[in-house]
Amino acid sequence: MQMDFSYKVTWLHKINPSLKFIIIIILFIHLLMIHNINFIINYMLGMTILYLFFTGHPWKRLLIISIPFILIFLTSSTSMIFFGKGEITWIKWGLVHITEESFFRGLHLGFRGIIFATLGIIFALTTRPVYLFYSLMQQLKLKPKYAYSFMAAVRLIPIMIEETQTLHYALKVRGVQNHKGFVGFYKKLKSYSIPMLSQSIRKAYRIAIAMEAKRFSDTVNRTYYYQLGFSKFDMIFMFYFVIMILVSYYAAINHPYFSILDVRDNG
Numbered sequence: 001m002q003m004d005f006s007y008k009v010t011w012l013h014k015i016n017p018s019l020k021f022i023i024i025i026i027l028f029i030h031l032l033m034i035h036n037i038n039f040i041i042n043y044m045l046g047m048t049i050l051y052l053f054f055t056g057h058p059w060k061r062l063l064i065i066s067i068p069f070i071l072i073f074l075t076s077s078t079s080m081i082f083f084g085k086g087e088i089t090w091i092k093w094g095l096v097h098i099t100e101e102s103f104f105r106g107l108h109l110g111f112r113g114i115i116f117a118t119l120g121i122i123f124a125l126t127t128r129p130v131y132l133f134y135s136l137m138q139q140l141k142l143k144p145k146y147a148y149s150f151m152a153a154v155r156l157i158p159i160m161i162e163e164t165q166t167l168h169y170a171l172k173v174r175g176v177q178n179h180k181g182f183v184g185f186y187k188k189l190k191s192y193s194i195p196m197l198s199q200s201i202r203k204a205y206r207i208a209i210a211m212e213a214k215r216f217s218d219t220v221n222r223t224y225y226y227q228l229g230f231s232k233f234d235m236i237f238m239f240y241f242v243i244m245i246l247v248s249y250y251a252a253i254n255h256p257y258f259s260i261l262d263v264r265d266n267g
Helices: 017-032 037-054 059-083 100-126 129-138 144-173 181-213 232-254
Strands: 089-093 096-099
Touching (some): 017 100, 017 129, 017 232, 037 100, 037 232, 059 096, 059 100, 129 144
């Protein structure tokens, strides 16, 4: 049974993958410098709009993917809220000590985690790995032997999964017993690892010989099946984040949700 992973192509899919990757890395660094919880909330709303309306995936799939985001928020924020430090105590019960400062720091940490996760999943949902590696070769001058090696490795993942299933069925047909405990785990690991390792070595050797024969190490006058460049969608992508950050900052200063402006205060 094959899974249906169809989606609608949007303008996010048409952005140059290298540019998208660089901008997201810059946003990651920028997020580490934000300590205003009002700013971070507006930032998160801007990322949520991009995630829900412009990734091109069905709502049901996006909601399922969002479940780990909620877990990230809960685990990262509650640890800071329940065991943080501060001067204004709200609740104190045993080891649990909730203060006003720890509450806002926990929320800030949780929202930051959601934004990190959202940016990553936006990149993953709107970027084809093949286009990414071709863009890295053409725009960032990554050596073809490295890019094509990564692409070959990605292509080998489903093959390895299929071979693992085949090996599992073969062991089951031969009547191999699954013992419990550490001994059983060791025997099972040995039964799977040795055949998989030998097959992986053979495949890697054949791929290396094929790449060498086709001169993948030669970067001079190389042509590409996919020619990737820049377009108006790259400008839209950059302008979106510039406008979103400016609007988020303006709203955080002039229309804040909370009076606290820096979660590092009163540390």
